[in-house]
Amino acid sequence: MIRLFVGLEMPEAVRDALSRLTGGLPGARWVPPENYHLTLRFIGEVDEGVAQDIDEALDLVVAPAFTLALDGLGQFGKGEKSRVLWAGLRPEPALDHLQAKVESAMVRAGLAAETRKFSPHVTLATLGRETPAARVGRLMEQHGLFQAGPFPVDRFILYESVLGRQGSTYHALRGYPLGGWRPVEEAP
Ligand code: 2AM
DSSP, rough: OOOEEEEOOOHHHHHHHHHHHHHOOTEEEEOOOOOEEEEEEEEEEEEEHHHHHHHHHHHHHOOOOOOEEEEEEEEEGGGGGGEEEEEEEEOHHHHHHHHHHHHHHHHHHTTOOOOOOOOEEEEEOOOOTTTTTTHHHHHHHHHTTEEEEEEEEEEEEEEEEOOOOOOOOOEEEEEEEEESOOOOOOOO
């Protein structure tokens, strides 16, 4: 079995900008900068055959390249229940278009349709029970105007997620190009 998800990588300048936000929250587990990403579709554990079907379906996705920018910080779960701190994205219809194409590709590959609404974000930290809500609020106020990019997005990635004691690590298995038609290979 292999644990998979589809996402977008962040360029180095954006990783640097995001990593400058880290620290100063007791009980928070910060995502290491090399792991920052935007999830387009979480897949979960599948066997090797399904992974191949997924790869073939993703290979058939045709969608334009686009530009993304990070804009603002937010959290999933409010107050003492707050669990995840994230950076948001400036609205970009081409991102939603790509996500919808990836979703239909996953259904074509045999996966059950995703029922949760797409909520684009880059996770920065998972917060512990002991992380004081007031400190999270202060950090979000301090960096409320956080922005990074814009940056070009010209491929999406199939990632393997390896669960570990210190959190997950992600390995890019394959990139799929965006932006129009691929050249026809010349006949030999
Ligand atoms: P995230 O996008 O909020 O960070 C790999 O686990 C990635 O898939 C993570 O980025 C994770 O959350 C996202 N993801 C979405 N749904 C998930 C789920 N049910 N279980 C684990 N990860 C999930």
